[in-house]
Amino acid sequence: MNQESDLPTGLSQPAQRALAGAGYWRLEQLSKVSEAEIKRLHGIGPKGVEQLRRALSAKGLSFADGKARKA
Secondary structure, three states, rough: OOOOOOOOOOHHHHHHHHHHHHHOOEEEEEEOHHHHHHOOOOOHHHHHHHHHHHHHOOOOOOOOOOOOOOO
């Protein structure tokens, strides 16, 4: 578990475990899946999704379904 992660540090422990358990360590990986897929992970709630959305947006990324993509 020493893979370098750039996921938001403020994510709850359950959210971090859910993402790690699904193999997500980097924001770039999340840009290849839909927001709905992430929401289905046990431990990811609305607050976690919003944190991920903001972190993706800050890097010019978005979920694969394009939600919250900035112009």
